[in-house]
Amino acid sequence: MSSSLKVSVATPIQPIPYGCGFYQTEEEALYVQLGGIFGSQRFFSFIDSPISRFDLDRQGRLLFFELACPKRRWQVVEEIMMPEVVEPADIRWLNFRKKIKEPQLFTDKNYAKLLIKLSDSNPVKNYYLSHSIILQVSENNLATRILINEIVDDTGGKKIAEFRRQLGGKKTATEPDKSIGSNLPASS
Numbered sequence: 001m002s003s004s005l006k007v008s009v010a011t012p013i014q015p016i017p018y019g020c021g022f023y024q025t026e027e028e029a030l031y032v033q034l035g036g037i038f039g040s041q042r043f044f045s046f047i048d049s050p051i052s053r054f055d056l057d058r059q060g061r062l063l064f065f066e067l068a069c070p071k072r073r074w075q076v077v078e079e080i081m082m083p084e085v086v087e088p089a090d091i092r093w094l095n096f097r098k099k100i101k102e103p104q105l106f107t108d109k110n111y112a113k114l115l116i117k118l119s120d121s122n123p124v125k126n127y128y129l130s131h132s133i134i135l136q137v138s139e140n141n142l143a144t145r146i147l148i149n150e151i152v153d154d155t156g157g158k159k160i161a162e163f164r165r166q167l168g169g170k171k172t173a174t175e176p177d178k179s180i181g182s183n184l185p186a187s188s
Contacts, residue, residue, distance in 0.1 A: 075106050
């Protein structure tokens with residue numbers, strides 16, 4: 001098992017998608033949806049660990065990820081700091097079908113934010129995976145951390161299903177319902 005996940009970072013070719021973490025209360029798992037699934041963006045491969053699974057399309061774009069770990073196992077810290085500078089980018093994950101070590105999970109006292117520590121490398125750049133999800137990478141483009149700025153409790157998958165319906169498989173979407181994703185930017 002490895003702790004290094006290499007990514008390719010390029011100029012963005014699409015708008016930043018909407019995304020949100022949905023904590024499935026009955027399954028005690030976090031599902032993170034990154035935008036809608038459209039066109040050629042279909043599941044192709046994955047990266048996984050004992051508690052996580054990252055689903056990728058054929059081009060290495062992250063579509064969805066799951067953390068099968070109850071909140072009670074997340075380490076509570078005083079504050080999760082979001083970076084001041086975050087850039088848009090076209091991120092491609094290069095380690096298909098790779099097994100990685102179990103990430104460390106840190107949350108705020110309200111369990112509304114989560115830091116997923118993938119490696120001990122120091123992050124030097126921050127990129128949007130979605131409006132509320134940030135990837136931090138090292139100087140040699142290794143994924144070091146994922147910051148989730150919004151997590152909502154979901155029972156029976158109702159909120160994630162509604163979120164997906166609102167995105168409707170479009171590249172860009174009107175703003176999803178604020179009760180599902182309160183940190184989403186206002187529609188123009």
